[in-house]
Amino acid sequence: MGMVRDEHERVIEAPAEVVGALLDRLSAEDDPLFPTPAWQAMTFDRPLGVGATGGHGPVRYGVTEYEPGSRVRFAFTPPGNGFHEMSVEPAGEGRCRVRHVLESAPRGGDRLLWPAVVRPLHGTVVEEVFDNIERAATGGCARPVRWSLRVRLCHRLLWDRPETVAVPEAARLLRAAVDRPGYEDAYRMPLLPGQPRDPEAWTGILRDAFPVIAREGDELLLEVQVRGLTARASILVDGRHVTLSSTVRTDTLGGRIYWGVVKRLHPFMARTMLRRTHRRLALAAPSAGERELERRRTPVSGPSHLVSG
Structure with missing residues (x-):
């Protein structure tokens, strides 16, 4: 060619x-x-x-x-x-x-x-x-x-895939939710122009299966209801990234057996759910042209052309 x-x-x-x-x-x-x-x-x-x-x-x-x-x-x-x-x-x-x-x-x-x-x-x-x-x-x-x-x-x-990171320091609700956890993980993706900044919009990551039990600023804490485990999940939207974090403590023998199997699948499932929701919200967001029309209806002060790197 x-x-x-x-x-x-x-x-x-x-x-x-x-x-x-x-x-x-x-x-x-x-x-x-x-x-x-x-x-x-x-x-x-x-x-x-x-x-x-x-x-x-x-x-x-x-x-x-x-x-x-x-x-x-x-x-x-x-x-x-x-x-x-x-x-x-x-x-x-x-x-x-x-x-x-x-x-x-x-x-x-x-x-x-x-x-x-x-x-x-x-x-x-x-x-x-x-x-x-x-x-x-x-x-x-x-x-x-x-x-x-x-x-x-x-x-x-x-479509981009989530990055594995440490549980963010800003995930204060999650850090305080489980005493002496035996397992923690976190995955994040960048927030794109037009995607929602309200963590409530991201609860679909977990298919609305887990109830929200607390909110502080840009973090939601969700309860994972599994017998034999004390487990919580956090959705943090910090202005640049959306991060899904989890922490687990096994409380019974049945819980340890259950978690010993599930933790092998958990990282794949968490990354898949975050990636799927990230793409879904990107496709549902207003287009750049629609956002421009909305900006004209609600003008803000300041220069328009900023360094974008």
């Missing part, structure tokens, strides 16, 4: 200067275009401008050309090659055309991944960027992109 070129464009019923101003906020803290949290955010080590480096997820690139309000080009970081570029140009009175162009020469295994995985995912992300442009510039989107079965499957398989 030689050079591939992938182009997408859409006419937006809004002036080019309006859409160009939205383009200038790519990668900002209040980015109104990139389709997070369903997809990993575009982030850089500095505000959008020539020399900024970063990318989204495993795709890494840097800004090599930037014309504020009209065009930005990103060059892929080696071993990648080529570029992708977003541009805005007038298309008549009160209208403009947005275009995204990608050129690259896949090598090795990428020659198989491009048609099978990368192209459908890339195309969906670009069309969702266009959907958000349309929402933010006109107040709505007439025909939002629909995910193909292949995109849905790849998205499910490629």
Whole structure:
């Protein structure tokens, strides 16, 4: 396979200067275009401008050309090659055309991944960027992109997995709940733009099977009702991560036998439930364009384009 070129464009019923101003906020803290949290955010080590480096997820690139309000080009970081570029140009009175162009020469295994995985995912992300442009510039989107079965499957398989960590110091309810625990664990995932910050929204991690018995700030304490065990679970949302922690003490011989079997499955089940809920809430969150419309209804003070790395 030689050079591939992938182009997408859409006419937006809004002036080019309006859409160009939205383009200038790519990668900002209040980015109104990139389709997070369903997809990993575009982030850089500095505000959008020539020399900024970063990318989204495993795709890494840097800004090599930037014309504020009209065009930005990103060059892929080696071993990648080529570029992708977003541009805005007038298309008549009160209208403009947005275009995204990608050129690259896949090598090795990428020659198989491009048609099978990368192209459908890339195309969906670009069309969702266009959907958000349309929402933010006109107040709505007439025909939002629909995910193909292949995109849905790849998205499910490629979703991030929880990180194993120590029980957070901030999980004070959990730390005080069980005296002399014989087992502790914790798993966390990053909070993405648009995901809820209220720990109540995350109780689905445990399928609402365990009652909430206490709340303190950003932590919920849940009771795990199993005979022979004293067990508690904690959901902590600290502004950057959501963490699911557990602590267990066996109280009877039956409890020790039961826990001796279950603790082998517990880490897998906890990670699976956290990952599933994390993805579900990401897909249910308002789009970047919808969040932009909500911000306009409830304006806040302060600069809009902050370092996003």
